[in-house]
Amino acid sequence: xxxxxxxxxxxxxxxxxxxGSSAKGATFxxxxxxxxxxxxxxxxxxxxxxxxxxxxxxxxxxxxxxTLLAGIARVDATLGQLLLAGEPVGVMGSQEAGTxxxxxxxxxGQPVNPLPxxxxxxxxxxx
Numbered sequence: 001x002x003x004x005x006x007x008x009x010x011x012x013x014x015x016x017x018x019x020g021s022s023a024k025g026a027t028f029x030x031x032x033x034x035x036x037x038x039x040x041x042x043x044x045x046x047x048x049x050x051x052x053x054x055x056x057x058x059x060x061x062x063x064x065x066x067t068l069l070a071g072i073a074r075v076d077a078t079l080g081q082l083l084l085a086g087e088p089v090g091v092m093g094s095q096e097a098g099t100x101x102x103x104x105x106x107x108x109g110q111p112v113n114p115l116p117x118x119x120x121x122x123x124x125x126x127x
């Protein structure tokens with residue numbers, strides 16, 4: 001699985017949030033106007049604004065997996081679009097407040113930790 005954008009991990013899956021709940025995804029601090037890419041092959045099942053999240057993108061993958069990407073300033077993917085891993089799907093904000101990308105992976109509706117998959121993909125590339 002490809003990390004959707006380069007950036008520093010600022011909140012881990014399962015970490016306590018400001019509201020007292022545990023994070024159901026991971027949050028990355030990206031650079032201004034960073035490109036966001038599809039983490040894995042899939043189909044866009046939602047693209048647009050969503051209350052409390054701003055612009056989001058939900059990608060359906062095989063085996064009952066979905067990825068939710070939130071915090072994107074501009075979504076370039078469209079509903080029903082088929083995506084390949086690494087394909088550009090959006091752009092982060094042009095101000096510091098718009099540079100936090102939230103990544104949530106779910107299997108059969110339950111959140112799963114995406115970080116081991118990102119680490120495995122990096123290690124595979126490095127050899």
